[in-house]
Amino acid sequence: MPDSGLIADLSYRGYDGPLLPPTHRWWVIARLGVRQAFRKRAYWVVTALSAWYYLVMMAVLFFFERAAQSAPGPRSEAGFEAFLGRIVWKDQFLHGFGFAQLLYLIAALMLGAGAIANDNRSKALLVILSKPCDKRDYLAGKWMGVFLPLLTMMLLPSLVFFLYGALSYRDYGFLDNPWFFPKFLLVLVLGAAVHSSLVIGVSSLFDQGRLAGASYAGIYFLTNFFTQLMVFAWLTAQGFRRGGGRVSGGQSPFAEYVDRLYYLSVDGLLIGLCKAILGTDGSPQFGMPSPIRPVPAPPLLPTVAVAVALCVAGVAVAWSRIRAVEVVR
Amino acid sequence: MIARVLFVHALRDFLRFRRVLAWLLVIAGVAAAGWVWAGLMGQMAPTDVYARLSSILTFRVLPLAAAVFATAVVGQEVEQKTIVYLLTRPVGRPTLLLSRAAAAALVVFAIGAACALAVALAAGLGSGVARSLGQDLVALAVGSLAYVSLFLVVSLLLNRAMVVCLLYAFGWETSVGNMPGDLYHLAVSSYLSAIGSKPAPTSGNPLLDLLSSQLGLNLITPQRAWTVLAVLIVGCVVFGTRWFATHEYVPREDAE
Amino acid sequence: MVASLQNLTVRYGSFTALDSLSAEIPEGCVGLLGPNGAGKTTLIKTMLGFLTPAEGGGSVLGLDIRTQGREIRQRVGLMPEQDCHIPGLNAVQFVAFAGELAGMPSELALRRAHEVLEYCGLGEARYRNVETYSTGMKQRIKLAQALVHGPRLLLLDEPTNGLDPRGREEMLDLIRTVSHGKGVNVIVSSHLLPDVERVCDHVVVVSRGKVTEQGAIARLKVIEGRPIDIELKEESPEFVRALRDLGAAVEAMGLVLRVRLEGSAEQVSATIFRTARQTGAQVRGLAVAQRSLEGVFEEAVRA
């Protein structure tokens, strides 16, 4: 094209710019998922809400400390010390994680229910596979596009609480276990992975995000209902009070296993995972005395195995449902 | 004859392999939960165990199934755009609606009955339990008609009715039954439990009672329950048929 | 040569979709014709590297279809037949995303997305969600996402499907300009032969897994002896008789006469107009007779 002309040719022209080598396209797809997630206001609202336990806990700690300071004297000091003594730090993360389960579900639905289902409806695969991508790129990208925002959402509040604790309560044993935070991070990674894999798997079965979401929520709540029944059953059998005598069903062969059944739901599994990896059965919330006894932690290896198996199953379902060859019918 | 064709067609659609599998899983879950519970409530009378499980499990699954299948009668046809083939056949719209709704009610009843049977087996199928089971089957039959006709009307009036129906089934039916005062009159389940088997008024365990909707005292007599349910079913069916016969149902673009 | 395929055989289980197919696809705009189920779709899939041929091989833009599928797809743009888009994106985001998938750096992809959308006539609507688009706009955005990375070869599958007459005309104009003088080669797969005729210079006819005809349209349409078609206002036996007296072979097809006369084109036309004037017939159309593309197609499919 001559440079001397004053009138530019604005009709179609080719593209001579750089093209990256045709590998690792999954990251482009994942980045779109992450961007779409971060652009949603609801995502940040849910993230903020999921921090509620940590926030209340911080408020409680703050309140007790102020109370101890405002009425100086050995009694209130001792009271505060006793309060801190009752608190098991790692259990606060367990509760923070456990009490945010519903919000994690909402986030998983928001991020993942439509991830593949809406693509099925709009036949997005036609666009994606006609570019230098394949099925693996697509699935990996979609999975990461749900997993990364979900992990971020789980991580942010606990990170804030961890920093707060590390700065304020070092002297009270907050940092005693150097392996604690990596372990908790593992819990979050597994938790986010379970949610992403399952929701992606369910999403791939539908072509409307709405139906996929309803189905995943259905699975979640039905199993949740089941495990709630089981924990009532367990409490009925073992007695509600910690250390209390057995009320009924003592001779039943089920009594021993019912506490395992409690972990047979999505949220139950994640809480069980958290307990098993952190090595705790749980303790009263907010350091307040509570009569209800916690369900003991499940064994570590089988729990992790179940979680990993669920991830594999979800991804496998999605893999089998995505038909790469249908690009041009 | 066309009614039978429609009925069989709807039934075959409702009993597709994937759907059957999903519901078998639900029923298996109910059976498992019932089994564990029954084992833990060893000292309770089997009929009481049965009644309790029945109201916690069976009568929870019933509205859930009804919500899924009643919205498939018309709503799903509109969404998958196949409604056009049904509406342009020489079949009266009432026949069309009623045959499909009958298929839905039958499937819902079958699911309810399977749950009831699973629960009865878990509680130990003695003569007392068998009698309760018989009573419950009647209640389930009426219940599937009631829920299906109710949700059918909802799905005729609203787009995307399933969410509304599920919310009603889970939220309204479970909470309103437990409300203090006379609010329980507004839940279908209260009338169904008046027809079906009833557990002993209280078990002494408030948590259990809350769970099995036994907190509020249900004073509905079976006669009253029959009348109310009959009016509900007939009313919904008549209204639904009228509405369906006079309103437009065209395939809808379903952009989210 | 844009693509060359040798003895390509593709099977789905026991079904042979492509049966030792060989084709040379020249530069320019090529129409890919064939009945339903003839193997056109399989051919496109194989050319994009989605299917591994059981036997034979070939190259697209000099890249091997067996081993370099990704490289091929980076240099090729595909406009699929069905409506497709990425949910939740507006037109610019969608096209830019398609560009990034092809390997463009994000800023360049965004800049180019605006440019391509403008070119495809979606400039006004580029910030709208694609799901709200009408049929014609959906068709255009499919073209835009196929063009964004500046492909050297464009595969268009039924590009005028569902378009109304005006939309079809605009789409064909777009295809014609891209494929002529802009360095883009185009393969159009279509059932609408007049559309193919309007934009393509060459055709390849596929039938039962084989190429049964290929070549320049102009050459395929030639009729031996170059007869002339004359359209009259009204039927005129005198005119026919007069022409026959002059030694012409006349074949009457309603108001159209197919005439074979010796002599140069100018002499023939002069004879015709003179005869018409003498016999009182009015000539309303005059053209060198050609086979219709449909005739070419039918013959190729029957072979």
Add this chain to the structure above:
Amino acid sequence: MIELRSVSHWYGQVIGVNDVTCTIGPGVTALLGMNGAGKTTMMRLITGQIRANTGSVRVLGHDPFANPEVYRLLGYCPDVDAFYETMTGREFVTLMARLAGFSAPEARRRADEAIDRVGMSDRADRRLAGYSKGMRQRIKLAQAMLHDPRIILLDEPLNGLDPGGRREFILLLRHLADEGKSILVSSHILFEVEQMTRSILLLHRGRLRATGDLRVIRELIDRHPHRIRIETPQPRALASRLVEWPFVLSVSLEAGGEALEIQTREPDRFYGSLPELVEQGLPILGLSSPDNNLESVFRYLVEA
């Protein structure tokens, strides 16, 4: 057979058809119009899926809305591409026959016949989900005519069919028209419409823009200038002669080519005068009129 009297229909605030009055008799009638002109709405009105907001629709004397009497005599090929995907083509067509009121053996016979008619016999036992667009279209056509209806409405029936299928279908349509059926076909492919029928109905933005025989319509719009393209090795010499003719409105030379295009209001006089020029030694190698087809009529009607 079909009668619309000042029919309007709107969806919320969007108007589908606006005050349409027409009758559709036996034979093939083509329903033309741009996307969104109201063609599908009109089809839905006649098939009684929707009701006119104002005016009245009569099909064989009945109001078609939810009227089984009408559906016995009416076949409809909808524009939506939807099926019970898990069924096979044969199962689907047989079900449609059963719903049309035929006994099981009769329904099977008719389904087989209809499937055969659309050339799907060999592929009818596969699941609909795996069908190509052309195959799905054929199945839709089969279900529209299995009950031997008197009125057939076809919404974009040729979509996705291959050239052979298109030709067969056009022949089938003519055959049905010869049997005295009323057929309303909507299509965008105007050159194919020309092969089907001369009777058209043209909707534009919901209004009825033209109706009747194509030839009559063309004559009515002959007022507007007629374009004629002339191929010649001496375009400039020819042009200088043509501009002298009073009935020639404009002459333009085609860029680079050996051709020119003129516009005239009196085509008859123009054609009649052409031989003079040839005799004066100005060769004319080609003569054609781009306005001489449905496409130009259509363009004139929707753009003027």
